[in-house]
Amino acid sequence: MNNRNFTFIDLFAGAGGLSEGFVADGGFIPVAHVEMNPYAAMTLKTRTCYYYLKENNRLDEYRSYQRGEITRDELFARMPNGMLDTVINKEISDTTTNEIFGSIDEILENANIQNVDIIIGGPPCQAYSLIGRAKDPDNMRNDPRNFLYRQYVRFLNRYRPRMFIFENVPGILTANNGETFQSIIREFNDAGYTVDHRILDAADFGVLQHRKRVIIIGWQADLQIVYPEFEITEVQATVNDILQDLIRLEIATENNVYVSEPTNYLRASGIRADDDILTHHVCRFHNPRDIEIYRRVITAWNENHRRLRYTDLPEELCTHKNRNAFLDRYKVVAGDIQCSHTMVAHISKDGHYFIHPDVTQCRSLSVREAARIQSFPDNYFFEGPRAAKFVQIGNAVPPLMAKGLARGIRDILENI
Template sequence: MISAEAMSIRQRKLERLRSGGLPRALEICSGAGGLSLGLQTAGFELSAHIEIDPEAARSYALNFANGRDPKSPWAMPRDMERVSAEKLVAELELKTSAADSFDVIAAGLPCQAFARIGRSKLRSVSGGEEDAYQKDPRASLYRRFLRYVEDTQPLAIIIENVPDILNFGGHNVPEEICEQLEAAGYSTGYTLLNAAYFGVPQIRERLFIVALARVLGETPRFPSPTHFLELPRGYEGSRRVALKHVDRKSGRFHEILTPLASLKAAIGARDALADLPRITEHVNDPKVIRRRKLIDKLPYRESKKGFSEYARLMRSWDGFASNVDTDGHLVRLTPRDFSIFAAMDHGADYPQARELAEEMFQQALRRKRLGSSSKNSAAYRNLRAEIVPPYDPKKFPNKWWKLDPAKPSRTLTAHMGKDTYSHIHYDGQQCRTVSVREAARLQSFPDGFVFAGAMNAAFRQIGNAVPPLLGLAVARILREQLDQAAKSAEQTDDRQVA
């Protein structure tokens, strides 16, 4: 049962919104700020954030300082397990208590223990323990988040994670979170949203929980798709596994909305990237790429056809506009594989890449006149190593993938910080993996958004982020509901006065 004190705090916050105050957001595990950008664009005030990764925290400060000193306590990295809401408020000198400082609390909690790909890695690191992912301390951070909710008494809550959090060793974690939030006086709901349905050039399915304090008189709503896409084979099966433990009778799960075929088509890779600089220096003059810094800028490409509506948005996002050039044009130098990249078909993955490499190797053997009798020679082994990637196609079928220019990208992951072969540029003449800025475009970060650190750190931050356009779609619905609640409260008071 909600206490009278908690009810009073929430009423004060609603009164503040009714008086015209902007809803103040605290984001936990903010990363570089993908969800924050969506919140800010929807009209939320970014009052504070918590992020443990120093480079991501620095990126956040560079993009959202809004007049604050980028080196101030507001910008420093923090561990959500080591800093309380009260300590955070004190360090930021907000001059209000933790309970009175924030109207919205959001979180993109770490997903490594929940995602199936992360579970495999944890199992490997632990020496084969099948339940290693369940012992990972990151799997229980949602309980720490619930403590923040208790301490800050927000009017609204947003949580984002991977779909597999719905089936965490047979346990539906969002259902548990919603049960606890309802006991604390919130109306709750959760669903899966695909970024491609909301104008992001990437097929990225994510779980969203929204909770609204009952004092608002609103129940959670989720955005309707704006773009049409027929999902590739395999997604339905993945959904079934994730949804296996969803209890439809609880009323908390919102059925996944299917986009209407009459909507405009999902954004493809060509529309997302075609106006960005053409990068060939990795082949023609690798020294240029080695000297190039993440902050170095190159001009946009010009075209008689102009550029796409999506590119226009990425170049003109309010507060992040970039008119003539942009940064982030770093790519990996992997000369062994340039010719393979060029020859791969659009949408092809590692098995085809390996076949092409084997063909190229046989051609090289003939040119060098090395026959089967040379298999044990150093010349044979060295030549093979120069041409053929060492990975087993049966074990790594999805390790490589070449973008299809007409379709959205596959999901970007934090692993791009170590390996970008999962996203090979569709332009075979450029024969390379995507650049940092191209990855940012595929995640819907505007071109004026900057990333701190070196190339690997930037890729990691991008892969970890909530796509800003997806965050914006969720944030807009939430802002509408907060505005409606404030308006309804004002009308109630007017009627009482009359």
Template structure:
């Protein structure tokens, strides 16, 4: 039947890539392998590229996407891109949300450039919830409009990873676009779960967790004096999915915004392996580099299990088209 060629932008440690590739097991459930073949991956953060390389056979170009010519990117059928979200993020309110006027906010234009130049059959973009409301919704309208003008029928959904078996409440916007000549309307996975997966399923036994992950009594007392009780939502209930883990974990402190775990009268942070599991990476995913870098790359990632659900229909549809016509459809010229 052949396989689908995938190019991945803003790849990070490869959450989206792992999700679309499938062929992994998480919490005893096997996620089917998809017939995909990666032809390009790119990120400009060396340490994220190193984590990626420890886990994938295909290479990653480590450098600024703005400096990569469209002609240097091989032809592909699916373009992936969790374009950087700092400027859209609700968490990053300081400085206030800047929308597409900021430099990082403009990086999605790189994705549009590559879509216009390479005309893959489909693309999948992912971003934070704040992208919907940034600049009173103008940013998001501009993004959809640009994808449309590039020749794609687009639609989007806000999906919560906890609705798909990930032990984390993480709401992210997925935009899917199909080249207009294919006549396909994007579809999104439906939540069919009976029960969400609680955090406790991915925690290490507390006794086995190194002391260095526990906050000192001094830090706890200082926090309690300042706030009397842990900010709402930060101290996690092991019987529920975890609150969102982000790249901010690299700066973990009791006074930040990251979820922490109460253990008796103590508090601890998650180990990098626990964060990987909270994000639905299988335990076979290798964690290399400093723990700080691991937290950062893992916190930035798209949960592989959620991406697997998002990709399943897309892969099946495109394979059918490919099989039906005997070859990849040549792109229509979009003016």
């Protein structure tokens, strides 16, 4: 075992949930993150600052930014020249890929990095998701996002990593009657990689959320490798363990106050440390009708473990004409069981599907609470307006899941 650091490129990086697991694992160094969304790209730059300042015992400067004592520009100005250029804010497409290659090549040359060990990432999932296909009259067959995997293959051909991870929603297996998935596997094979896949649940990696993802892992065809057996993490906790130390919110204002010490789960998972600063604990405004619906939905779950359907509500509270579909549009995050339902980016539109379990608050989750359900640590700072933060969180791979993946990949790389 060589115990050296391994290099990786993160494609379709989002806010960095997958990358966070690889960096936090301690065995991987990011060469570049490629992300088209400007808010997510800014979040990646801020996270790059965090790790640089932490490594150089200057976290007080990062905390000054969290407190609003210095501006983002002042924070970024404290980074070495070129460090933040590793975040490439560009769409990956036929017209941009060569330019992105040039940026990555320059990074590799300046850092004197000879090889990229692994490429990670997954293209946007909307074209593969069951919900997206149900909404589209053509079943998303002609959505150009169906073919972004071909851009991923271009990066494999360019940098020839020994391994790669390609993640997406389970719907990718059945998109276009399975033809899309077969095309993906075929093109990975044609690029010189042996591949295998599993459907993995974030809950098996210590995340207090059921979130299933298809994890395709590939390796150069001449390597004697099999799909890793990832270690199952068992926790004794409920969702309330990631909510109870946060101050009650009654209005749509941010409140950066912890009201108690971290729970055992928060400490063990690394989500909260004793010296953390609470940020993003802010929720949206709710009108009186929604508050009354929330009260009924929360009470039904907390008293009887019963999920109210939309048609169970009194007629005066029902304003939607559609009474045949999406009847679970109001859903409480169950605090007294081990796993929440899956966090999705739709929380940026409204909070009805992610209602806080405390009936005395009758509100949807705050940004920080959503981030915790996704297992982001409290020191993770998301850039952009509130809706953009929710999108970044909802689209992310949970960092604890990513950390488990990284450990399994590192064990293989250290032995080949």
